Amino acid sequence: MLQNQTIVKQTTVEGHRHGHIAGAARDQSIRLKPDETIYSEGEHALAIYQVEAGAVRIYRLTARGQRYILSFCGKGEWFGLETGNVRTDFAEAVCETCIRPFRADQDTVVPIDLLHIALTNLAKAQHKQLVITEQSALKRVAAFVNEMADRHPRDCEFDMMMSRSDIADYLGLTVETVARCFTKLREKRILRLNGKLQRVVRLLDHDALIAMTI
């Protein structure tokens, strides 16, 4: 028994080589244009990142080329922590985005609680499992809008920034179904959609929205 024990405290991120994007001097902020790639599957994992502004999508491609978005990371959230030292997924900016890399240089050991980040991401992933499996398409979309609303507390109007196909690939639905769900939410007077791409949500009835996700 207990063959799997290893020693504590190997709590710095793996990977030592320098890559294209983490080449930024002294781990300073990086500005990204919409859809710009941060890292790709198969690359050497050499840094973790914190979002300072904007949003990042983390996704994988299936054997059939299907995209599946594991998570969206908003301001303050961390991403890029991997089990091994090779990337298993892709990271891209959703919109105009600003991120801050943290490399694992031996001399500049940054005091980051990697365990806390990992556990937070685990909790997010588990919550997403519940959302996806238990609920109908409408409830999934409602849960998504609610998740976005939580990132803009006190604002009743905010820009989701994600396209319909981003949302579809995140919730395991099709673009058409997502669009239909948004019109249903509009018909129910729970929200209004503004902006040329209909990505700006104005929440009319937050309580009703929350009630839908239960």
Added chain:
Amino acid sequence: MLQNQTIVKQTTVEGHRHGHIAGAARDQSIRLKPDETIYSEGEHALAIYQVEAGAVRIYRLTARGQRYILSFCGKGEWFGLETGNVRTDFAEAVCETCIRPFRADQDTVVPIDLLHIALTNLAKAQHKQLVITEQSALKRVAAFVNEMADRHPRDCEFDMMMSRSDIADYLGLTVETVARCFTKLREKRILRLNGKLQRVVRLLDHDALIAMTI
């Protein structure tokens, strides 16, 4: 920027009080009967566990009383690591099971790589997301059987131990659909089912099974 930084090295499990089950003297192994509870939602998290034999199901209950199984833990796998110090889910033995608790006593700090455990569980959760969202019912069941088969390398016959409703609640399907998928796998001559409860799988065509999960 960077408000969320905290200090490294708080890598011991939270919780200091003693609970009913971890009261076992000196963190020795615990034997469990089928369906015996290990911990429940809302309890104080005071230990993490490693499975020595058998299997454990980790699940949550939705507001409507629906059970959703987040993961099954087999031999060698760890569970019970939480973000806070309160349990957010339930843990039960699937069958006759043996687990080993690790408490967070200040004097007996066990050298466990909690980060590695957290990242492994994160990877499992992410993989499960892909299985659930991308695939049809048949593919999900195939993926499940494959997952079980991976726990019994070189054996072409093994006992899954989980009931049909366990599998259904794990894959986000109904019992009937799971049963239908198993008959399809039988009809395709990919496996045979033995035992009084039809839980013993005999793999006839492992390659075909893997091909289904892609």
Added chain:
DNA sequence: CGGGTGCTTGACTAGCATCAAATGTAGTGG
């Protein structure tokens, strides 16, 4: 023997995917 449990099968239905097309907006070039 009867009742309980777990698995399977059948008939029917609701909901989402699929295919197809329309709308709206921005950008380009005549």
Added chain:
DNA sequence: CCACTACATTTGATGCTAGTCAAGCACCCG
């Protein structure tokens, strides 16, 4: 300024998949 293309979103029609409800079977135990 208008025609044209390109792209994102929306809407409509149709079919299939999995959920629901119901029943039947196999096994076990009192």
